[in-house]
Amino acid sequence: MLVLDQLGKTYANGVRALDAVSLALPLGEIVAVVGGSGCGKSTLLRLVSGLDRPTDGTVRLDGEAIAAPHEKIGMVFQEPRLLPWLTVADNVGFGLAALPSGERRDRVAAQLARVGLADKAGVWPRELSGGQAQRVALARALVGRPEVLLLDEPFSALDAFTRADLQDHLLDLWHDAEPTLVVVTHDVDEAIALADRIVVMRPRPGRVAAEIAVELPRPRDRDSAAWDAAKRRVLAALDDAREGRGGARPAEAGAALWW
Amino acid sequence: MGSDAAIPVTETTASGRPRARAGGAARRWRAAALGLVVPVVAAVGWELAVVAGLSDGRLVPPPSRIAETFTELAATGELARHTAATSLRVAAGFGIGALAGTLFGAVAGYSTLARTLVDPTLQALRAIPSIAWVPLFILWLGIFEASKVALIAVGVFFPVYLGVLGAIAAVDRKIVEVGRIFRLSGPAMVRRILLPAVLPSYVVALRAGLGLGWMFVVAAEFMGAGEGLGYLLVDGQQLGKPAQIVAAIVAFAILGKTTDWLLVAATAPFLRWQDVVAHQEAT
Numbered sequence: 001m002l003v004l005d006q007l008g009k010t011y012a013n014g015v016r017a018l019d020a021v022s023l024a025l026p027l028g029e030i031v032a033v034v035g036g037s038g039c040g041k042s043t044l045l046r047l048v049s050g051l052d053r054p055t056d057g058t059v060r061l062d063g064e065a066i067a068a069p070h071e072k073i074g075m076v077f078q079e080p081r082l083l084p085w086l087t088v089a090d091n092v093g094f095g096l097a098a099l100p101s102g103e104r105r106d107r108v109a110a111q112l113a114r115v116g117l118a119d120k121a122g123v124w125p126r127e128l129s130g131g132q133a134q135r136v137a138l139a140r141a142l143v144g145r146p147e148v149l150l151l152d153e154p155f156s157a158l159d160a161f162t163r164a165d166l167q168d169h170l171l172d173l174w175h176d177a178e179p180t181l182v183v184v185t186h187d188v189d190e191a192i193a194l195a196d197r198i199v200v201m202r203p204r205p206g207r208v209a210a211e212i213a214v215e216l217p218r219p220r221d222r223d224s225a226a227w228d229a230a231k232r233r234v235l236a237a238l239d240d241a242r243e244g245r246g247g248a249r250p251a252e253a254g255a256a257l258w259w
Numbered sequence: 260m261g262s263d264a265a266i267p268v269t270e271t272t273a274s275g276r277p278r279a280r281a282g283g284a285a286r287r288w289r290a291a292a293l294g295l296v297v298p299v300v301a302a303v304g305w306e307l308a309v310v311a312g313l314s315d316g317r318l319v320p321p322p323s324r325i326a327e328t329f330t331e332l333a334a335t336g337e338l339a340r341h342t343a344a345t346s347l348r349v350a351a352g353f354g355i356g357a358l359a360g361t362l363f364g365a366v367a368g369y370s371t372l373a374r375t376l377v378d379p380t381l382q383a384l385r386a387i388p389s390i391a392w393v394p395l396f397i398l399w400l401g402i403f404e405a406s407k408v409a410l411i412a413v414g415v416f417f418p419v420y421l422g423v424l425g426a427i428a429a430v431d432r433k434i435v436e437v438g439r440i441f442r443l444s445g446p447a448m449v450r451r452i453l454l455p456a457v458l459p460s461y462v463v464a465l466r467a468g469l470g471l472g473w474m475f476v477v478a479a480e481f482m483g484a485g486e487g488l489g490y491l492l493v494d495g496q497q498l499g500k501p502a503q504i505v506a507a508i509v510a511f512a513i514l515g516k517t518t519d520w521l522l523v524a525a526t527a528p529f530l531r532w533q534d535v536v537a538h539q540e541a542t
Contacts, residue, residue: 051436068442075440081433085455085532095441097451124532 001026002048002148002180007057008205009043016205017043020057023199023208027147030174030181032191033199034234036242040206041184045150048182049075061148074146074179078153080133082125082140088112089121092139111143112136114173131162135169142173148180155190164222167193171218188234192227193220198234202241209241320502328502329509332491342510344487345476348404349518352411353472357465360416364423368457369449378424385417390478397482407479414475415468422464426457459533462526466519473515488514 002025009018018040025031033041046052048059050069059066061073069075082091093108112118115135125133134154141149151170155163167190174181185191191198195214202209212233216226302322309316316324332338363381367374392413396406430453438452454461480489488507495503 049440051439069440071442077433077436079433081437083434083437083452083455085458085529094437094451097447126532 001062002182003060004044004048005058005060007044007047007054007059009040009047009052010055018047018054019205019207021206021208022057025148025180025182027180028178030183030194030196031199032195032197033182033184033201034186034188034191034238035201035206035209036186036203036238038206039201039203039241041186041201042152043206044201045075045152045182045184048148049073049150051075071144072147074141074144074149076134076137076141076149076151076154078156080125080130080137082128082133082136084125087122087124088117088128088136091125091136092143094140095144107143111139114142114176115139115169130158131166134158134166138166138170138173142176145177146179148182151181151183153184153186156185156187163187163190164193168219170194188231188238189222191234192216192230193222200234200237200241210237212237318501320505324502325505325509328500329506332503332506338506338510341486341488341491341507342514344484345480345489346514348407348411348479348487349469349472349476351404351408352475353415353469355408356412356415356472357419357468359412360419360464360468361423361461363416364420365427365449365453367420368424368427369445369453374424381417381420385421389413389475393478393482402483407476407482407484410479411472411475414471418467418471419464422460422467423457426460426464427453429460430456455529458526458529462523462530465526466522469518469522470515473511473518477511 002023004021004023007018007021008016010016021040021044023031033044035041043052047054048066050059050066050073053067061070064070066073082088083094086094089105089108089112092111093104096104096107099107109118109121112121115138117132117135117139120128120132120136125136128136134157138154154170155166158166170181171194181194183191183194192214198212198214199208200210200212201207212230214230216224216230221227305316305319306321306323308314309321320328329338332341363377367377367381389410393406393410396409400406400409434456435448435452438448443451476487477489477492480487481493484490488510491507491510492504495501495507
């Protein structure tokens, strides 16, 4: 169980990026976080990953407070962030340095096969396409068998076909160990394709505006009426959040008048 | 997957590389040959001028006389002895200077506290012309090898220190976060992320340091040495043997270029991951 309790973050420059975000994610749940830019989505992931520390509130994984990167929490960034001086296989095995080399090799090979890149084990990252590189990044995060995998707009830099492909692929990989997934995205279709629950965020400061359960059966049909209905609900919630309607605080009303 | 067909990078690189390499080799040979035109024409021209009696070539010896001196020195074993003495000094000074520069650069680059503590002092020391240390080094370390090696080490230290420090400061934060996500300790972060990331600039810094090492060995040998190529220079000046001076200069050129090439060749295997174009330019 991953629990965010009253999480808030004020950056050194005084910007209040996140305010009182509380969420509870049981093991194996897939949650998508959507919202416009500047609503604290990435900040939220950075706090959960332990890369940044919250100004107030706590992140707890199975009761353990997270204040620094944790071995049970993996992360996939918007860019692949592969290390260019390591081969694909060494990139995937980067976090397994503590394992004996034989076991490391086996796990890397198995994980590379799972992302369909077994034949790329020995090549340099520069020789990969964007989609391949991001799959290597996924393999690098998954090979450590995290309980929680955080994905920060992982497919946003890819073309539409590759993106849909990788979304299906991610769900397939999720079945291997069924970790908790937190996917930050600005793509509503991606959220519906992946998530059990969609958290819609509101900007300035970033807060949770709505939570929408996605109860479509899997595999999900992108052309179904139920998909469209879910999409309309998410878009409506996003629109509400953008307008600042419902739950707008007096201070915000003043701010809105000001500009 | 269909998506991957869109960018068949690997196929192109894999099949295109041998051809590109063969073409590149031919181009490099031609470029090297072209680069030889000016010195060869100048040398042959001067030789002909001396043969024709336009100059006696006493102060500016023609290539044949330099080659004669060179082979004479080589035949008597003098050249080997002086070259070995000079190379050992450079090797020791470069080793110490590069090691210290790397350590200080890495620590100061990694830790803000260390940088704040150490960098201002080192920058102030860097502003001192290194030759100014010579009298002090002689008082401290004597007139023999130790003071010479120390002077070379000082010359090598600063470019290496600055190169490592600057390169570490320029490492992409995004790559460092990958290391943080995998919970690397401080030393592991330096070894597994920072040093590989700075390696290309590090090699450049080492080459600059090595160049200065060869420069400072001459200064060190000028201040009194019984052997070494710098001694040959001084000896040639005092006894009026310009051919010997030029022979020693030629030896310096050959040694400097060879050691630089060795350094590049030794580090090339670690830089294979760089893009091929940049890699070819480096060699």
